[in-house]
Amino acid sequence: MQAQLHVSKHFRIGEVSPLIFGGFLEHMGRSVYEGIYDPDSPLADSRGLRTDVLAALKELELTTVRYPGGNFTSGYHWEDGVGPREKRPTVRDLAWHSLETNQFGTDEFIELCRELECEPMLAVNLGTGTPEEARNWVEYCNSPVGTKYADIRAANGHEEPFDVKYWCLGNEMDGPWQIGHVPAEHYAVRAQQAAKMMKDTDRSIHTVACGSSSPAMPTYLEWDRTVLEHVGAMADYVSLHRYVGNSHDDTPNFLAVSNSIDKQIMAVDACCRYVAERHRLAKRHYLCFDEWNVWYKARTPEHMNGRGKFAPPLVEEVYNLEDALVVAGFLMSFIRHADVVKIANLAQLVNVIGPILTRKDAMLKQSTFYAFKMISTRKGGVSLRANTTSPTYSSHTRGEASYLDQAVTLDGDKINLFLTNRSRERLDISVWTDVELTGVISAEILTGDDPKMVNDYDSPDVVVTQPFDGVSVNGTSASFSLPPLAFSAITLSVGD
Numbered sequence: 380m381q382a383q384l385h386v387s388k389h390f391r392i393g394e395v396s397p398l399i400f401g402g403f404l405e406h407m408g409r410s411v412y413e414g415i416y417d418p419d420s421p422l423a424d425s426r427g428l429r430t431d432v433l434a435a436l437k438e439l440e441l442t443t444v445r446y447p448g449g450n451f452t453s454g455y456h457w458e459d460g461v462g463p464r465e466k467r468p469t470v471r472d473l474a475w476h477s478l479e480t481n482q483f484g485t486d487e488f489i490e491l492c493r494e495l496e497c498e499p500m501l502a503v504n505l506g507t508g509t510p511e512e513a514r515n516w517v518e519y520c521n522s523p524v525g526t527k528y529a530d531i532r533a534a535n536g537h538e539e540p541f542d543v544k545y546w547c548l549g550n551e552m553d554g555p556w557q558i559g560h561v562p563a564e565h566y567a568v569r570a571q572q573a574a575k576m577m578k579d580t581d582r583s584i585h586t587v588a589c590g591s592s593s594p595a596m597p598t599y600l601e602w603d604r605t606v607l608e609h610v611g612a613m614a615d616y617v618s619l620h621r622y623v624g625n626s627h628d629d630t631p632n633f634l635a636v637s638n639s640i641d642k643q644i645m646a647v648d649a650c651c652r653y654v655a656e657r658h659r660l661a662k663r664h665y666l667c668f669d670e671w672n673v674w675y676k677a678r679t680p681e682h683m684n685g686r687g688k689f690a691p692p693l694v695e696e697v698y699n700l701e702d703a704l705v706v707a708g709f710l711m712s713f714i715r716h717a718d719v720v721k722i723a724n725l726a727q728l729v730n731v732i733g734p735i736l737t738r739k740d741a742m743l744k745q746s747t748f749y750a751f752k753m754i755s756t757r758k759g760g761v762s763l764r765a766n767t768t769s770p771t772y773s774s775h776t777r778g779e780a781s782y783l784d785q786a787v788t789l790d791g792d793k794i795n796l797f798l799t800n801r802s803r804e805r806l807d808i809s810v811w812t813d814v815e816l817t818g819v820i821s822a823e824i825l826t827g828d829d830p831k832m833v834n835d836y837d838s839p840d841v842v843v844t845q846p847f848d849g850v851s852v853n854g855t856s857a858s859f860s861l862p863p864l865a866f867s868a869i870t871l872s873v874g875d
Contacts, residue, residue, distance in 0.1 A: 380802060382769035382783040384810045386794070392762040393718030395788055397442045399626075399710070400755040401500070403670060403726040404488070405449035407475050408685070408693030413737060416483045416730035420739050427483075427492065431742040435735055436495055436728065439748070440755045443498040443545065445669050445724045446488050450474035452550040453506025453558035457516045460484020461535055474559055475693060477685030479598040485520065486532075489541045498544060499726070500669070503573060505566070505589075506548030506559025510573035514580055515547070521581040545585050545722070547669065548573055549590040551620065563602045567609035574613035578802065587667045587722070588614035593621065597627045600650050607654040607664055610753035616667035616722060619647055623705060624675020630830050630864075631772060632703055634801040635780035637708035644668075644712065648719045668718075668723040671709050672749070673702045674732045694816050696732045700842050700864060701830035703746035704799055708865045710754045711786035711797050717762035725751060738836070745834055746842035749825050753868040754797055754843060760790025770802070782806060789873075793820060796869040800861035815874035822847035 382468040404410060413420075415436075418427035447455055451474045459468055460481040467481040485501075500519070503513035515528050520541040522529040528539070548570040551557050561569070564588065574586045591599045603617055622644060625633035647666060655663035677694045685691040689767050706725075713720045729735045734748035769783040783806060784799040794814070800806040824847040834841050847867055850859045861867055 380770050380804055380807070381807045382767065383802045384783070384785060384787070384796075385766040386763055386787050386812045388789055388814055390401065390764040392715065392764050395714055395717045395758065395760055395762050397758050399496070399713045399720060399723040400439075400441060400758055401443035401445065401497070401666070401722060401724040402436070402439070402441045402728040403445045403449070403724040404447070404728055405731065406447050406451045406455070406479055407449060407727070408695065408731045409690050409737070410727050410729055410731040410733065411417055411542040412690035414731075414733075414866050417737070417739070422740065424450065426487075426490065428494070429737065429742070432729055432735060432737060433494060433613055435742060435748070439752050440758070441495055441497045442725065442758075443500050443722065444492055444495065445500040445502060445547065448474065448502060448550055450550060450557060452502040452504055453599045455504050456508065456512065457485055457504070457519070461486060461519070461531070461645060472685070475683060475685050476687060477691060478687060478689040480689060486535055486537060491678065499541070500545040500547065501543055502547035502550050505552060505569050505573060506557060510569060510576055512571040514576035517577045517580045517584065521584070527565065532704065544583065545587070546577060547587045547589075547618065549589050549815040552589045553596055553598055554592050557864065563598065563605040564609070570606065571610045571613050574610060578613065581694060586613065587616040587618050587666070590619055590647060591618040591766070594639070594646070594718065600646060603650045604654060605648060605653065607661075608658060611658065612660060612662065614664060617647065617651060617664050618625050619643060619666055619668045621668070621671040622672055624673060624678070625701065625715070626675050629775060632774040632800065633701060634704055634708070634799075635774035635777040636705055637712050637784055637807040639776070640709060640712040641715065644716045644720060649714070661767055665721040666719050668713065668720055670724060670726040672726050672732050673698065673705050677732075692730070694731050695736065697833055698745040698747045699735070699831045699833045700746055700827045703750040703825055704801070704864065704866050706747045707750040707754065707797065707799055708784055710751070711784060711799070714762050714786035714788060714797070741836060743834060743836055743839055746825070746832065749842065749844045750866055753823055753825065753866070757788070757795045757868060757870060760788040760793070760795065763787045763789055763845040767808045783808065792873050796867070797870070798861065798869070799866045800863060803863045805814065805863060806861045808859055808861060812855050815855060816852045816857055817872045818852060819850045820870040820872050822869040824861075824865055824867045826862050830864055
């Protein structure tokens with residue numbers, strides 16, 4: 380099969396926000412404890428952080444990490460997680476029916492973010508918490524010493540403010556499963572009150588209002604409209620969440636899921652534009668895709684019930700090649716909508732539906748780790764609107780899909796091509812541009828013979844990034860062939 384990609388430097392969608400390459404860390408299962416924080420592991424440093432996990436996360440070049448949840452947020456009281464560890468209470472977490480020791484809290488999270496050189500993003504409790512509690516957390520994190528909560532931070536060993544810029548106004552408050560779930564009108568009042576006090580404490584922060592937790596929700600878009608109309612300028616972003624899977628073992632349909640991701644982005648963006656025009660807002664709301672991933676193999680109620688235990692193994696998904704191709708599809712969709720998608724967080728990072736799995740003495744990089752890294756290490760520049768000519772197929776639930784999925788960025792003197800061959804045949808690709816292509820800077824590929832191929836502790840290199848040597852450049856064009864079920868990331872140099 381053959382496909383063509385026509386790219387012009389003049390057809391610009393928008394700057395690609397570096398914050399779309401974020402992650403998510405929740406007090407769920409073994410994500411924090413036995414994941415990133417495990418003082419009993421022989422691989423932990425003096426702070427209790429896993430050195431092997433830190434090294435792997437640094438490879439991903441994360442730009443932001445969202446914390447402490449997730450559903451956990453709606454029952455979390457941040458003051459339980461600060462101060463001397465021996466005085467922190469052990470409490471029952473109702474979100475995941477587990478025990479929480481609070482040995483890892485705000486100060487430890489900020490230290491982790493500093494280690495990873497990424498922006499912290501905190502989600503405040505608007506389930507069982509109050510707007511005032513949220514405001515107090517902002518003071519603890521961001522205010523100079525001289526007031527109650529800033530002085531508590533200083534007493535805990537941190538004289539200088541943490542300067543946390545990004546704050547989520549609760550989590551999935553449209554969901555009946557959420558602790559403190561209320562109708563949209565009630566949540567909107569609570570969110571507006573919290574955001575007002577939080578921004579009065581620190582005018583520089585950016586807030587994210589809870590949007591619909593899924594397009595499948597009965598209140599989808601109506602919830603978003605109601606919330607944004609009431610919260611107004613007190614929110615800078617609205618959140619989107621999306622988990623996808625291949626529960627019917629239909630690989631072509633699964634790989635076409637980016638059609639519906641594009642559709643979700645456009646629908647919520649249309650809602651934001653409507654609210655901005657309807658209410659004459661001075662600024663519009665942008666999109667924060669702060670939970671997204673493949674999740675379906677470990678999604679039964681028994682996978683999400685900790686049964687009163689501490690750090691039980693919950694939703695530890697094993698990822699294969701087709702899952703990695705879908706993760707690449709999410710990121711390519713965010714790049715294609717760079718004008719509106721400004722933040723995104725892969726949920727989660729370690730053990731819990733994560734690209735990294737751990738044991739006491741070992742760590743494993745899953746297939747999705749490599750797909751994310753191939754794009755995140757090529758962040759920056761502007762997204763270009765590319766015209767694709769490709770064979771297509773009819774997916775069962777996601778409509779007509781191109782065998783070639785793509786995103787293109789122009790970053791100074793480089794063009795980055797992100798391309799997936801969704802078919803089970805080789806795809807010969809020609810790229811035509813209006814700039815002089817002077818060479819191949821780097822090219823990688825992620826592929827395999829079977830969409831169900833996985834990495835495990837005994838065979839950790841089954842699905843990994845490989846060099847891609849088949850790219851030919853000639854003037855303003857490039858050509859290459861992608862094998863079946865392959866994702867490639869190619870960086871070409873551009874002349875003056």
